[in-house]
Amino acid sequence: MINKGLLxxxxxxxxVGKGTIVNYLVEGESNYFKSVSAxxxxxxxxxREGEDYYFVTRAEFMRRVKRGEMLEYTEYNGxxxxxxxxxxxxxxxxxxxxVLEIETxxxxxxxxxxxDAVLIFICPPSYEQLEARLRGRNTETEEAIIRRLSTARHExxxxxxxxxxxxxxxxxxxxxxxxxxxxVRAEQLSSKRGIPHIILPE
Amino acid sequence: MINKGLLxxxxxxxxVGKGTIVNYLVEGESNYFKSVSAxxxxxxxxxREGEDYYFVTRAEFMRRVKRGEMLEYTEYNGxxxxxxxxxxxxxxxxxxxxVLEIETxxxxxxxxxxxDAVLIFICPPSYEQLEARLRGRNTETEEAIIRRLSTARHExxxxxxxxxxxxxxxxxxxxxxxxxxxxVRAEQLSSKRGIPHIILPE
Numbered sequence: 001m002i003n004k005g006l007l008x009x010x011x012x013x014x015x016v017g018k019g020t021i022v023n024y025l026v027e028g029e030s031n032y033f034k035s036v037s038a039x040x041x042x043x044x045x046x047x048r049e050g051e052d053y054y055f056v057t058r059a060e061f062m063r064r065v066k067r068g069e070m071l072e073y074t075e076y077n078g079x080x081x082x083x084x085x086x087x088x089x090x091x092x093x094x095x096x097x098x099v100l101e102i103e104t105x106x107x108x109x110x111x112x113x114x115x116d117a118v119l120i121f122i123c124p125p126s127y128e129q130l131e132a133r134l135r136g137r138n139t140e141t142e143e144a145i146i147r148r149l150s151t152a153r154h155e156x157x158x159x160x161x162x163x164x165x166x167x168x169x170x171x172x173x174x175x176x177x178x179x180x181x182x183x184v185r186a187e188q189l190s191s192k193r194g195i196p197h198i199i200l201p202e
Numbered sequence: 203m204i205n206k207g208l209l210x211x212x213x214x215x216x217x218v219g220k221g222t223i224v225n226y227l228v229e230g231e232s233n234y235f236k237s238v239s240a241x242x243x244x245x246x247x248x249x250r251e252g253e254d255y256y257f258v259t260r261a262e263f264m265r266r267v268k269r270g271e272m273l274e275y276t277e278y279n280g281x282x283x284x285x286x287x288x289x290x291x292x293x294x295x296x297x298x299x300x301v302l303e304i305e306t307x308x309x310x311x312x313x314x315x316x317x318d319a320v321l322i323f324i325c326p327p328s329y330e331q332l333e334a335r336l337r338g339r340n341t342e343t344e345e346a347i348i349r350r351l352s353t354a355r356h357e358x359x360x361x362x363x364x365x366x367x368x369x370x371x372x373x374x375x376x377x378x379x380x381x382x383x384x385x386v387r388a389e390q391l392s393s394k395r396g397i398p399h400i401i402l403p404e
Contacts, residue, residue: 126400127400127402156400160393160397161393162393164388185385186384186387186388189367189385196325199328200329200358201329
């Protein structure tokens with residue numbers, strides 16, 4: 001087994017429960033580290049630097065892009081969002097797995113730069129259950145829900161491009177997190193990641 | 203996740219502890235089934251039909267080969283040994299995983315016929331530990347030990363052709379069996395084995 005941390009990219013439609021699964025992975029004495037995004041937008045109420053986001057100016061964001069410090073980035077609603085590479089490095093070297101919760105376009109950007117990354121798609125048990133979960137949040141307008149469901153259709157069509165697919169059953173996010181750990185173990189035992197070196201006598 | 207059993211092929215040098223790992227997998231209320239080989243050699247003392255081997259005549263063995271009922275076979279010391287396909291089928295259909303403990307040549311024969319098979323190599327922590335385990339058995343002549351070590355060198359050189367490699371640490375066969383279960387879970391979640399079918403509304 002190779003004692004190097006893996007880069008896990010976790011995607012899935014809004015409302016599927018990605019955040020809860022990632023929280024299960026990183027809580028406690030875990031060897032999982034959740035990557036924090038950088039953004040050029042202003043902090044909202046209660047958002048904490050380095051926990052919710054790294055907050056930087058637009059100019060500083062683009063300087064980091066040019067220095068190659070962003071694994072991927074995108075512009076959305078006039079603000080930049082991206083995945084900073086430097087904070088990950090120490091965690092990889094300590095053998096920790098870095099978890100990136102990211103949408104599909106960003107996932108494929110990262111995979112093209114880091115082909116060893118493991119792409120995991122979190123899938124709802126059914127479209128109806130996804131819709132029910134989104135409506136159950138009671139925090140969004142009908143228009144926003146319709147937009148999210150339209151995005152979800154697109155994302156579900158990209159499932160085959162992921163390495164692994166986990167169906168996140170209702171109330172079973174801890175089980176889905178366990179599946180992620182099992183995937184990580186298997187990847188670490190995979191011969192494509194390295195062969196144990198057995199020294200043979202002359 | 204696809205509810206179809208997997209074919210697991212487990213190889214590794216004599217003395218590495220394959221048998222103990224397979225016993226951990228199949229014992230209790232397990233969904234693992236150990237494949238039993240067929241042979242044309244005569245039963246030895248205490249060997250039981252259908253448990254240690256399926257005992258058949260040479261003529262019957264070759265009839266089964268010609269009918270395509272042997273996944274692989276080989277001749278050794280004037281006797282045929284092979285892996286019968288029919289007993290596996292019911293187990294696969296019941297969603298059970300079939301475990302084949304088999305040497306490297308047979309492993310590659312099976313993989314070429316059933317490309318979905320998962321090849322797992324059990325590796326000793328070191329060559330010295332393998333030698334110590336073989337000598338510790340106290341059941342074999344020096345000549346036999348030297349022959350087994352020579353075969354082991356050849357087998358270790360074939361490790362990279364396996365999908366997964368598990369280093370079986372001393373006294374940790376239960377952990378190695380757990381690794382096998384984690385590999386099976388990951389394979390079942392792998393997108394290459396199938397994509398969950400989500401029905402979208404019109």
